[in-house]
Amino acid sequence: MARTAVAVTTMTEAGIIPTAVDVAAQTTDGNSFQWAPNRFVFILNGDDAAIVPTFINPTTVGPSSLPVGDLAGISIPAAGYAVFGPFDPSYRQADGSVWFDYAGTTPASVTVAVFDAG
Numbered sequence: 001m002a003r004t005a006v007a008v009t010t011m012t013e014a015g016i017i018p019t020a021v022d023v024a025a026q027t028t029d030g031n032s033f034q035w036a037p038n039r040f041v042f043i044l045n046g047d048d049a050a051i052v053p054t055f056i057n058p059t060t061v062g063p064s065s066l067p068v069g070d071l072a073g074i075s076i077p078a079a080g081y082a083v084f085g086p087f088d089p090s091y092r093q094a095d096g097s098v099w100f101d102y103a104g105t106t107p108a109s110v111t112v113a114v115f116d117a118g
Helices: none
Strands: 008-010 031-034 039-045 051-056 081-084 097-104 110-116
Touching: 031 039, 039 051, 051 081
Parallel strands: 008 110
Antiparallel strands: 031 097, 039 081, 039 110, 051 097
């Protein structure tokens, strides 16, 4: 399967209820969203165990093209949530998107939303 893109919701002064726009996370193949300077990721862990999202950094440095490490986000406890971002341009993949994966004990009931604060 392929990585699943998450649509971006623009935040407003009136506010947004994150759980009204979140979608099921693709915990097997990961998710992505189009990079922009003011984008945030909201992850709600409806599972019974903690999960950790990892944001993939495709950047390399130096003449040996040494990889820059990926960003392991904070652990999201069971029934908890976390917000990540904004992301440095170094997280942009070749197609302009940011990729992220999930680690945990077979996370099943996880949802995700991407917001533009922009």
